[in-house]
Amino acid sequence: MIKKILSFEEILKGCVKNDNSCKEMMYKSFYGYLMGIILRYTKNPSDSEELVNDSFIKIFKHVGGFKAPKNPEELQRSFKGWIAQIASRTAIDKIRSTKVQFYVDDLAESEHPVTQVSVASELHVNDILNLLNHLPDTQRLVFNLYEIEGFAHDEISKMLNIPESSSRVYLTRSKNKLRTLYLNTMVNSYEKNG
Amino acid sequence: MDKELIEQITAQLQNHEEAYSNGAWERFSEKEKKKRGIAFWPLWAAAALIFIVAGVFFTLNNTAQKQMVVITKPKVKSDAADGGHTDTHSKNDLAQLNNNTNPSTNLITGRPIQTSSIAKPSTEQRNNYSLLNASEALDPVNHNLLENKLSAINLSGLKSKPFEILTEKKTQPIGTPTDFEKLLAHDSYVNQQKPADKSGGNSKWQPDVYVAPAMGNDNKVTMNYGFSLSYAIANKLSISSGVSYASISTTESLNATAPQTLSGKNLASVDAKVRGINVPLELKYSISDKLYTNVGVSALAVLNNSQQNSYIVNQVQSFSAPAVNGYADSKTMIVQEKKVEPQPEANIDPDKYIGFYNFSLGYKQKISKKNNIAIEPFLRLPMKTFSKENLNLTNGGLRLKIDF
Numbered sequence: 012m013i014k015k016i017l018s019f020e021e022i023l024k025g026c027v028k029n030d031n032s033c034k035e036m037m038y039k040s041f042y043g044y045l046m047g048i049i050l051r052y053t054k055n056p057s058d059s060e061e062l063v064n065d066s067f068i069k070i071f072k073h074v075g076g077f078k079a080p081k082n083p084e085e086l087q088r089s090f091k092g093w094i095a096q097i098a099s100r101t102a103i104d105k106i107r108s109t110k111v112q113f114y115v116d117d118l119a120e121s122e123h124p125v126t127q128v129s130v131a132s133e134l135h136v137n138d139i140l141n142l143l144n145h146l147p148d149t150q151r152l153v154f155n156l157y158e159i160e161g162f163a164h165d166e167i168s169k170m171l172n173i174p175e176s177s178s179r180v181y182l183t184r185s186k187n188k189l190r191t192l193y194l195n196t197m198v199n200s201y202e203k204n205g
Numbered sequence: 206m207d208k209e210l211i212e213q214i215t216a217q218l219q220n221h222e223e224a225y226s227n228g229a230w231e232r233f234s235e236k237e238k239k240k241r242g243i244a245f246w247p248l249w250a251a252a253a254l255i256f257i258v259a260g261v262f263f264t265l266n267n268t269a270q271k272q273m274v275v276i277t278k279p280k281v282k283s284d285a286a287d288g289g290h291t292d293t294h295s296k297n298d299l300a301q302l303n304n305n306t307n308p309s310t311n312l313i314t315g316r317p318i319q320t321s322s323i324a325k326p327s328t329e330q331r332n333n334y335s336l337l338n339a340s341e342a343l344d345p346v347n348h349n350l351l352e353n354k355l356s357a358i359n360l361s362g363l364k365s366k367p368f369e370i371l372t373e374k375k376t377q378p379i380g381t382p383t384d385f386e387k388l389l390a391h392d393s394y395v396n397q398q399k400p401a402d403k404s405g406g407n408s409k410w411q412p413d414v415y416v417a418p419a420m421g422n423d424n425k426v427t428m429n430y431g432f433s434l435s436y437a438i439a440n441k442l443s444i445s446s447g448v449s450y451a452s453i454s455t456t457e458s459l460n461a462t463a464p465q466t467l468s469g470k471n472l473a474s475v476d477a478k479v480r481g482i483n484v485p486l487e488l489k490y491s492i493s494d495k496l497y498t499n500v501g502v503s504a505l506a507v508l509n510n511s512q513q514n515s516y517i518v519n520q521v522q523s524f525s526a527p528a529v530n531g532y533a534d535s536k537t538m539i540v541q542e543k544k545v546e547p548q549p550e551a552n553i554d555p556d557k558y559i560g561f562y563n564f565s566l567g568y569k570q571k572i573s574k575k576n577n578i579a580i581e582p583f584l585r586l587p588m589k590t591f592s593k594e595n596l597n598l599t600n601g602g603l604r605l606k607i608d609f
Contacts, residue, residue, distance in 0.1 A: 031234070038230045046223035060226070064233045071237075136221045139214050158215045186211055193210055 019087050026074045038067055044091065045098045051155050052102035054144050062105055066098040073097075099160055103170065106148060142192050149173075150185035157182050409437045411608055415449075417583070419602030423456035423476060429602070431483070441491040451483040451505060453585075455596050461517050463541045470516040473543065475594045480509040485563055499565040499581070502588075504558050512548035512592065517541055554592035562586045565604065579606040 017025070017036065025033025042063060049062045080089045143151055152171065156162045157178075164182075168175040417429040431449020438444055458474035487501025520542050525535040565583035572578050581604040591598050 035230050035234070038233060039225055042225045042229055043222040046226075047218075047221040050223065051218055060229060060232070063229075064236060067233060068237060136217050139217055142214070158211065159218050189214065190210060 019090075020083070023074070023077075023079075023086075023090065026071060029071075034071055037070075041091070041094060045094060048095055048098045049102055050140055051143065051159065052099065052106065052152065058105070062102055063098070065105075066094070066101045069097050069101065070094050095160075099155075103152065106152060107171075138196070142189055142196070145192055146185055146188055150181050150188065153178055153181040154185040154189070411435045411437070411443070413579075413606050413608040415581075415604045415606040417449075417602050417604040419451075419453070419583075419585075419600045421453055421455040421600040422597060423454050425454045427452040427454050427478075427600075429483070429604075433485070435489055443489045443491075445485070445487045445489055445499070445501075447485060449483045449485070450480070452478065452480040453505075453598050453600050454478045455591075455598050455600070457594055457596050463517055464519055467519050467521065467539065470518040470544070472514055472594075473517045474515045475512055475548075475592075475596060476515070477510070477512045477592065477594075477596050479505070479507055479559070479591070479598065481505045481507040481559075483561075487563060495569050497567045497569065499563065499567065499583070501563045503561045503563055503585070505561060507557055507559065510553055512553055512594075513545055514548055515543055515545050518544045552593070556591070559591060559598065560588035561598075562588065567604075567606070569608075575609060577606075577608040579608065580604070581606060 017033070022033045022036050022040075026037050045063045045066055046059060049059045049066070050056075053059050053062060077090065077093055079086055143154075146154065149171075153167060156167045156170070157164070162170070164175050164178045167173075167178045171178070173181075412432070412434045414432050415430070417431070418426050419429055420426050429449055429451045431447055431451075433445050433447025433449070435443045435445030454477065456474060456476045459472055461471040461473040464471045483503050483505045485501055485503035487499045487503075489497055489499050491497045518541070520540045521537060522540050523535060523537045525533050528534045563583060563585055565581045567579045567581035569577050569579040582601070583604055584601040585599065587598040590596060
């Protein structure tokens, strides 16, 4: 069967009407996008698809409530923003539920095994994700929320139930750790490459 | 450099999208279906409810529906008639035209004109159709052109053409509603037929016979035999009634001591046996394919009621034994004895009916295509105590049923 190529708006309307083929198109076109977001939060790759799917369940359930912007050109962009928020919330909820003592600082983790060898001069996403994987969960989360999602510290503190000052501390620590990790990786690779 | 690193990370991550992994959607939709099956059952229930209400509505309004369908048909006819009307009008005009050309007929009043207008149409119509058919055969594609041509050529052709178009145009918009109404009518017809079919077949009515050994509080087994008929009012719910021969026995022991007086007697226990025709009314709910439960009430019409009372009575007995010295030694003793007497007719409970609450849980097993056997432990609780001795007629047993 030849499927009609639908515009994004039509797909969105179809999803509101719970049309399965529209949902499929929506899923397939935003799977990668959401997976990219989820991977920033989770170390465990087996969890990631589950989280993506959980996000999609929420998206399809609440897609009727998505308010389209007045400017139709911004539709896709604002929709992406909306689903990104859902995905990150889903990931945060998951991290929260798995970690009972969420905001206990894991500073004890002093040594980070550096296994990744970066060959390319420019950092590749996989390398970055690997660097992130070496961050303690809380630091990683705060880094994500602040630097990538663009939340302010007061928002993060509410989201994670931590004091605002802790959020700042975590951010600084995460950045420092990333830098040292990066340097170590680079040094290692230089050493390896001679 | 440090700043660059973080910026680079941020930029990279923000723009990063993973590739679509094959089969992800399939996994997702499968998972969602499963979830939906569980999570959205209230929706299904609501849908079922709506369906039932709609079904009832349609069956009740079926006669009205049918009328509507009938009404629509005359509409089509009336349209055709309308078309015919314009036609006759045209013929009237034509007739008038003819009349005008004929001064002699013009002099004659109304009646002859009418007759001529009536007489003419048939021939006129034929001519028109033949004209139309011929022109359509020549140019069947461009109808608008045809219309124009006709109007240019023939006045009667113009008049008859709109008639054609009218009917074509009008039947189509009517066609859709009639389709829709037909659908509704068909739906309601199906709804109406369905219960009729089922009640006609054996699927809704289920007769069965059973034998049920039962035991009351006296540990005596009594037998019950019966026939019951159940009618399925819903998928899992059916209502059943029937008739059965029931016999119930019970005993009541009183803490009687020996009577104080010599001639007195104390009632020690009462054994009662009630036999009658039991008519139950029960609601049966199928928990699963094989398990079901029954809750209901029944009325027992008493045919025979016998009570036997056991009394403790005092009896004087004298023993005499010869002693060694030749004297006879005689002793008189009061001995307690049990004596069983049937309850006098006058004292037997006059109740002709006894009400029971019935509870049972059954297990059904198919033995052939049509037949099932079922084992059904049951409990019968009387609505009130029986007779003045407060006999408790509670009994329970095992019903062995055969459906057919």
